[in-house]
Amino acid sequence: MNTIYRILSVIKTIKGLSNYEDSSPLSVLESDGFYPGLDNQQTPLKIFESNHTNGSILIIYPGATIKGESHPKIITLARSMAINGVKVFLPRIPPLINLKLSEDILLWTVHFYKWIFNNFSEYNNQINIAGVSFGGVIVLKSCLDPFLVKNKPKSVLVFGTSYDARTTMEFMFNGKIIYNGREIEIKPDPWSVIVMLHNYLNKIDIGYNTKRIEKALIYFIHEKYEKFDNAINNLDDFEKKLIIDTIELNVSDELKRIMDIIFNNCSNEIDFFSAKEWCNKINNNVFIIHGKNDSLSPFTESIKLHNRLQNSNLLVSELFEHREISKKISFFLKFKEIFKIVNFLSRYFKKAFSI
Numbered sequence: 478m479n480t481i482y483r484i485l486s487v488i489k490t491i492k493g494l495s496n497y498e499d500s501s502p503l504s505v506l507e508s509d510g511f512y513p514g515l516d517n518q519q520t521p522l523k524i525f526e527s528n529h530t531n532g533s534i535l536i537i538y539p540g541a542t543i544k545g546e547s548h549p550k551i552i553t554l555a556r557s558m559a560i561n562g563v564k565v566f567l568p569r570i571p572p573l574i575n576l577k578l579s580e581d582i583l584l585w586t587v588h589f590y591k592w593i594f595n596n597f598s599e600y601n602n603q604i605n606i607a608g609v610s611f612g613g614v615i616v617l618k619s620c621l622d623p624f625l626v627k628n629k630p631k632s633v634l635v636f637g638t639s640y641d642a643r644t645t646m647e648f649m650f651n652g653k654i655i656y657n658g659r660e661i662e663i664k665p666d667p668w669s670v671i672v673m674l675h676n677y678l679n680k681i682d683i684g685y686n687t688k689r690i691e692k693a694l695i696y697f698i699h700e701k702y703e704k705f706d707n708a709i710n711n712l713d714d715f716e717k718k719l720i721i722d723t724i725e726l727n728v729s730d731e732l733k734r735i736m737d738i739i740f741n742n743c744s745n746e747i748d749f750f751s752a753k754e755w756c757n758k759i760n761n762n763v764f765i766i767h768g769k770n771d772s773l774s775p776f777t778e779s780i781k782l783h784n785r786l787q788n789s790n791l792l793v794s795e796l797f798e799h800r801e802i803s804k805k806i807s808f809f810l811k812f813k814e815i816f817k818i819v820n821f822l823s824r825y826f827k828k829a830f831s832i
Contacts, residue, residue, distance in 0.1 A: 479832070480823075482832060483823050483826050483827060483832045484819060484823055486561045486826055486832050487818075487819050487822040487823050487826060488819065489557075489560055489561060490557045490558060490560070490561060490822065491557075491815065491818060491819070491822070492557075493553070493556055493557030493560055494553060494554065494557050497553050497556040497557055497560075498549050498550070498552075498553040501525075501556050502556060502560050504527050504528050504529070504560060505525055505526070505527055505528075505556055505559045505560055506525070506526055506527075506528065507523065507524070507525050507556075508523070508524045509521065509522075509523055509524075510522050510523070510524055512568065512589065512592050513592070514571065514585070514588070515581075515584060515585060515588055520568070520569055520571065521546065521569045522546060522566055522567060522568045522569060522589075523546050523547070523552070523555070523566070523567040524564070524565070524566055524567075525555045525556060525558075525559035525564070525565040525566075525567075526559060526564045526565070527559050527560060527561070527562045527563070527564075529562050530562050530563075530564055531561070531562035531563065531830060531831075531832070532562075532599075532603065533562070533563045533564065533603065533605065533631075533829065533830040533831070534563070534564050534565075534566070534593065534597060534598065534603055534604045534605065535558055535563050535564070535565045535566070535604075535605045535606075535607060535829070536565075536566045536568065536589065536590065536593060536604065536605070536606045536607065537551060537554060537555055537558075537565060537566070537567050537607045537608070537609065537612075538568065538570060538573075538586060538606070538607065538608040538609070538612040538615060538616055539551050539567070539570070539573060539574075539609055539612050540573070540608075540609045540610030540611040540612045540613075541573055541576050541578070541610070541611040541612075541672055542573075542574070542576075543574060543575075543576065543698065543699055543700070544574075545569045545570070545573065545574035546567040546568060546569045550609075551567060551609060552567070554609075555567055561826070561830065561832065562830075563605075563830055564597070566589075566593060568589045570582060570585045570586060570589070570612075570615075571585065572585060573585075573611070573612070573615075576672055576675055576676070576698060577676065578672070578676045578746070578750065579746075580749060582615050583615055583618055583619060583622075586615050586616065586618075586619045587619050587622045587624060587625065590604070590606065590619065590624070590625060590630075591624055594624075594628055602629065602630075602631045603631065604630050604631060605630055605631050605632045605633075605634070605829045605830070606619070606630045606632075606633055606634070607633070607634035607635065607636070608634075608635050608636070608638065609635075609636045609637065610636065610637050610638060610773065610774065611638070611639075611750075612638075613635030613636060613637070613638030614635075614638050614639060614750050614751075614752055615750075616633060616635060617633065617635060617638070617752055617756060617759060617763070618750075618752075618755065620633060620759045620761045621755060621758055621759065629761060630761065631762070631828070631829055632761070632762045632763075632764060632825065632828050632829040633761045633762065633763045633764065634763075634764045634765075634766070634825065634829070635763065635764070635765055635766070635779075636766050636767070637766070637767055637768060637771050637773065637774050637779075638752070638765070638767075638774065638778070638779065638782070639751075639752070639774045639778045640751070640752050640753050640756070640778040640779070640781040640782040640785070641751050641752075641753040641778065641781070642747050642748070642750060642751045643740060643747075643751070644775075644777075644778070645669065645774055645775065645778060646669065646670075646673070646736065646740070648665060648774075648775045649665045649667070649669055649670050649726065650665075650728045650733065650736075651728075652664055652665045654775045654776070654777055655777075656776075656777055663770065663771075663772050663775070664772060665726055665772055665773070666726075666772040666773045667723065667724055667725065667726035668773060669773060669774075670723055670726060670732075670736070671694065671697070671698065671723055671724060672698075673736065673739060674690075674694060674723055674735070674739075675691070675694050675695070675698060677739045677743050677746075678690065678691055678694075678735070678739075679691055680742070680743060681735075681738050681739055681742050681743070682738075683734075683735050683738060689708070689711070689712055689716060690712070690716050690719060690720060692708055693705055693708035693709055693712065693720055694720065694723070696708055697720075697724060715731075718731075719731055719732065719735075752782055752785075753781075753785070756782060756785050756786055757785045757786070757787070759786055759787065760787045760788060761788065762788055762789075762828055763786050763788065763789040763790070764789070764790045764792075764821070764824075764825045764828075764829075765779045765782060765783055765789055765790065765791045765792065766779075766792045766794070766821070767779035767780075767791075767792070767793050767794075768793075768794060768795075768796070769793055769794060769795045770795065776793045779791060779793065780793065790821065790824060790825070792817065792818065792821040794814050794817060794818060795810060795814055796811060796814040796815065796818065
């Protein structure tokens with residue numbers, strides 16, 4: 478009976494990923510709230526809870542996006558989990574919503590977990606954590622924090638995360654993945670390169686002043702396109718070309734030269750976020766999902782991550798891209814992939830929510 482109920486719960490979640498972006502299920506109550514941040518400032522969060530809760534808690538940490546906890550895809554995921562009786566929290570992590578890649582992200586991530594543990598967890602091993610994209614890397618890193626080592630989350634779930642920042646960036650430049658001796662080509666999404674320049678351009682010397690380039694990138698990142706266009710019009714031709722090459726991911730010699738300088742001069746900061754450097758120390762129950770058509774982080778990153786973790790389950794699916802469900806596969810392949818997803822999520826639901 479439990480197996481049948483679990484499979485039905487998984488199917489509800491899968492259907493929710495397609496149906497709940499624009500509206501919430503009637504059985505799920507959504508609310509906006511606040512939690513005391515690191516400096517005791519009121520920091521926004523979203524809460525999703527069902528009218529038939531099963532006592533489980535899930536924290537979903539977003540990736541590097543200015544939409545943060547309000548990202549439509551993250552909200553859809555939260556609704557699709559909450560419909561099964563799970564209380565879901567989406568916290569704002571200020572450095573992430575500001576796209577500032579610093580160790581403060583880890584401090585905020587652990588801080589929120591502690592707050593949930595102290596205020597909502599009625600018994601040990603009740604809290605599950607999940608991270609999307611870059612948020613997945615931080616969630617994994619948080620598992621090594623002394624508080625989470627002592628008060629271990631029941632499960633860890635990561636979506637489309639990376640293993641090695643350097644190999645991920647190689648994919649950004651050539652769009653090629655080598656898997657089982659076969660070369661796969663996917664058009665990369667430029668977002669990672671944009672975020673890298675946003676964070677590190679002001680920390681390196683590339684031989685000329687980059688202030689105007691940095692300002693234009695900030696306008697682009699925050700979707701202030703009129704200000705972006707005005708900023709672009711005031712740039713010299715070589716500055717314009719660098720920005721256009723970045724946002725269109727035209728791998729020019731200049732863009733590659735700058736990225737090489739970033740990786741050489743800022744290696745310690747970058748390696749802090751590379752799971753390759755520390756993931757083998759994690760002994761949590763980790764569930765990994767990665768879309769085979771992911772254009773931001775190649776699926777081979779999750780395979781390498783899975784091979785280094787002590788206790789993990791891996792699903793690589795052709796049904797998923799980085800931000801959405803793929804519409805490019807045949808009906809037969811979609812049916813096959815759904816079967817794989819149901820099998821994987823059934824194991825996850827059993828471990829995480831005791832369904």
